[in-house]
Amino acid sequence: MTAVKIIKVLGTSEESWEDAAREAVEQASQTIDEIHGVEVEDWTADVENGEITGYKATVEVAFPVRHE
Structure with a gap:
């Protein structure tokens, strides 16, 4: 069994x-x-001024626990 x-x-973008x-995953990796x-x-x-100026995505990243 793997833990x-x-x-x-939190990733940010000015585009979407x-x-x-995607940025959150790239940085985490x-x-x-x-x-x-x-x-x-x-x-x-x-x-700002009724327009979206920055996008944010909170991402949960899952990876195996290592036993070294």
């Missing part, structure tokens, strides 16, 4: 929520090995 660790990562989620899955927990945005 899985889950962490939350999808890009923000630089320091986390063997990411097995992600779940987008929340989509939020910054708004």
Whole structure:
């Protein structure tokens, strides 16, 4: 049986929520090995003068716990 660790990562983008989620996974994968899955927990945005100026995605990243 494998234990899985889950962490939350916040990605940001000026383009879209999808890009923000992708950024979160790309950044997490630089320091986390063997990411097995992600779940987008929340989509939020910054708004100025009635327009969205920044997109944010809170992503849960799942990866196996290592026993070294």
